[in-house]
Amino acid sequence: MRKTLLAIACMAAATAAAAQVTLRIKAPRQAEVGQQIHVRYVANTADVEDIHVGGFPGFEVVYGPSTSRSSSFTMVNGKTAQSSTMTFTYTLVATKEGTHRLPAATVKVNGKSVKSNTASVEVLPASAQGNGGGQGGGRRSRPAQDSRGAGRQASGIGPRDLYMTVTASKTRVYEQEAVLLTYKLYTLVNVQQIAGEIPQLDGFHVQELDSRQQMSLKYERVGGHNYGTAVWRQYVLFPQRAGRLRIPSVTFDTQVEVQNTSADPFDVFFGGGSLSQVVRKSITAPPCELEVMPLPTPKPEGFTGAVGHFAISGSLTPREIKANDAATLRLVVSGYGNMKLMSAPKVSLPQDFELYDPKETDRTTCTAKGAKGNKVYDYVAVPRHSGTFHIPAVEFTYFDLESRAYRTLRTDSMSITVAKGSGQPATADGGQEDLKVLGSDIRYIKTGGTHARRGGPMAFGSSAYWLAYPALLLVTLCGLLAARGLAGHGGRRKAGRVAGRRLHNAGRMMRKGQRDPFYEEVMRALLGYAADKLGMPMSEITKENVAGAMAAHHVPDSLVREYMDAVAECEFARFAPGDPSAKMEKTYTMASDCINRLDAAIRKDK
Structure with missing residues (x-):
């Protein structure tokens, strides 16, 4: 019985260990015909008995599989952990254009089969420069090899070897409509560094899309060459006036690694030089123009410049308060467009309320369609009298880019009940209509008869009256100067x-x-x-x-x-x-x- 339980426990442990084993394929996304690439199958355990892989359509197997093992040992807070991996590497040469699927591999772990995922590789035609044969494990551009020789100085890097393009998502837009401006790099050489920014643009509000992620190159075939391409910068532009607006050309400074043809191989071998050097090269992105159309007229009343696609909602809290206490009217405008430039909706409250300027909370992010998300406007309203009041619906008018027409949105109307508070101002009675007393600011006009009595002798015209003038003037001048x-x-x-x-x-x-x-x-x-x-x-x-x-x-x-x-x-x-x-x-x-x-x-x- 004890032996049976031990066997069952061992089988369960082996099954659990096999269930935790993974096998992943790692391969480049692109290659050229004639280019050599490495395809790796990585298991997260070293207890692998064998590997079986089908054919590689579109590729010729040069070598493989070669195997390598690695292990690591860590100790954190007295707890130890050990991990190991086994990698099977195949060296292939691309032989046919097209998109080819790399097959799944199967390995044996403790008698159980573990299968990997698959991957696809896009194979481009061989470059006219014949610069295939490099390692395909990354997407770094390589120094171009052409009939002029392997190494080139900055003067030898031609305008088709390294250049920058600029494209606008739209060339005919309305005022305040978002336009995505993209600067894209094309290179046949090994670019180490690039720097440059667009100047301040007249007639545009500019927002830059997040470009903090690392720039990665991707192959594109242009004019018989396989260029390494990458999006350098993207900006969202909001035209501020109608007409033809011009985006000027932009010059970028690059550093390119080229072969040092003047280096002596013997000096390099003994540490006296380098077979490569970095040269500087300036490239210029061309200008472009946008045709900006004015917004249709007449513009509806209440339109404050919002352009895009929006929705609005409103809420009032609390719904029951005392006079002179504060209530909050919250308006939420959501959607996409020129949200960072639009004005707050106009709010109309009963005359018994005192309304303060709204607190604005921006919860938008910059996207290709403009700012996307929502903006929250919190209005503080203070009722001065008791009663039940009706809060009318708030209107929000914008220009809708999908229908190319103005749209007016409305919130639901709301009501609020105000109880009498301490020190509440009252409405005046006694025939003095429309007179409202706030605290003790305004007093009733005294009515009825008055009793006047004659005073002493008048000071006007006396000697003291005339002497007081120059004395008062002198004191005033001295006070002002001091x-x-x-x-x-x-x-x-x-x-x-x-x-x-x-x-x-x-x-x-x-x-x-x-x-x-x-x-x-x-x-x-x-x-x-x-x-x-x-x-x-x-x-x-x-x-x-x-x-x-x-x-x-x-x-x-x-x-x-x-x-x-x-x-x-x-x-x-x-x-x-x-x-x-x-x-x-x-x-x-x-x-x-x-x-x-x-x-x-x-x-x-x-």
């Missing part, structure tokens, strides 16, 4: 503290990702500091006036230029493409350093 001097001195003294508070607020906005409020607060810190420290009204803050005033305080020219650069960076960074958080951090650091250095320079002058 107040101006104290205000100017106090403003200059507290300029640094005020700018510091504004930068602190800007830092908090930066951490929350509030881009537009961040740049506005940094701009207020820079301009406000100059106005307070230099004793200038805000209306006189211009580049020339600020530069002259700083020169009068013996501020170095380099520091004046740094201040001007910080102001310019704050003006244009919010519209420039790129990583918003990195740009905000750069602007914040530049403004903070500039204000600190200016404060030190002006104090030193005193």
